[in-house]
Amino acid sequence: MASSSNWLSGVNVVLVMAYGSLVFVLLFIFVKRQIMRFAMKSRRGPHVPVGHNAPKDLKEEIDIRLSKVQDVKYEPKLLEEDDARLLQLETPGNQHCYNYLYRMKALDAIRASEIPFHSEGRHPRSLMGKNFRSYLLELRNTSTPFKGVRKALIDTLLDGYETARYGTGCQ
Template sequence: MAEELSGVTVVFIIAGGVLTIILLFIFAKRQIMRFALRSRRGPHVPVGHGAKKSLKKEIHRRVDLIPKIVYEPQVINDNDSRYILPPGSQLPPFYYRLKACDDVKLLEKEITKQDGSLHRHPTENLRAYLLNTLGTPLNGVGQKLVQQFCDLYEHARHDPADFGDEEYQAYSRILLKLMDAARLLKNYGGNRKMSPRCTPVRAKPNEKNREPVENKTRDRRDETESNRESNETSV
């Protein structure tokens, strides 16, 4: 009887140990999966799971476009009563900064009005955009004006130093010159500087130059055929 009890006890001990190991394994696996899912940026289920291949491609295409959606709003409303002040009162110190950020949109609208292909994306560098678009109408002076304008714009937007009425007046004077240059873009439509991001398009070969080449190849082909026929007849 003692031997039977000892055997049953051993079986129970082994079964309990195996069960404990299995439970620990399942618990560890669940914890690892929880941490892995928490650290992932994507959803737990793949996007478009179970959908058609074409629909899944369209879903992924639209999801990839989300980081490119950027918008620069107008920061000052013209009808905002906070900036309609009685005579003798001072504007808040941040007003000129906001006004300078909004005035850039006026310049961009004028450039786009003259040439619809010169639209600037909010993520595109403003300095490079203005140098590429307004360099030709300003005839060499444009680079200096654009640099000064962009320096004042970055001062208004990012620099913690004061940006008051004096800085804004200098900013506005340069803005008016750039607006005048933007109105001349229609006259320089074909001579405008090309953006460095654009790849040059290879010019197609001229038809006049193509005709002699085609004639030469045709003559050579006729000569080879005639030589081949003469060789066959001689044989």
């Protein structure tokens, strides 16, 4: 009997209760975290969707208009005619490098050029969202209205466009 009372001593009981409560707390934290994780995954993200409590017609209208946003394309003009930065080019005392202004002017000039950007026989339009270099290479290699234009001229235009777009050095 003496050995059984030693087994149930006060220290052993306290340790078993401490370990039991520790396991209970850890399980509670883990289960709560998993529940929150799955609750966040089940929605369309952690935020409330657009038009959450709106009528069905309004939700559909919102979705239609939000899907149209991806099709909006706009290329702003880089330099206006009365831009103050153009005055830096005309100042005779300035010896600084203003190649970026010439590059901006070149890109604006290409957008405003008379090169017909025909796409599937439609009216001329800008090549927003398309690769201008690949368009010019295709133009050079196929039979197009530019048949009479020398390939060297298109190559020069391609090189100038690439230099204007990506060039950074001062000369």
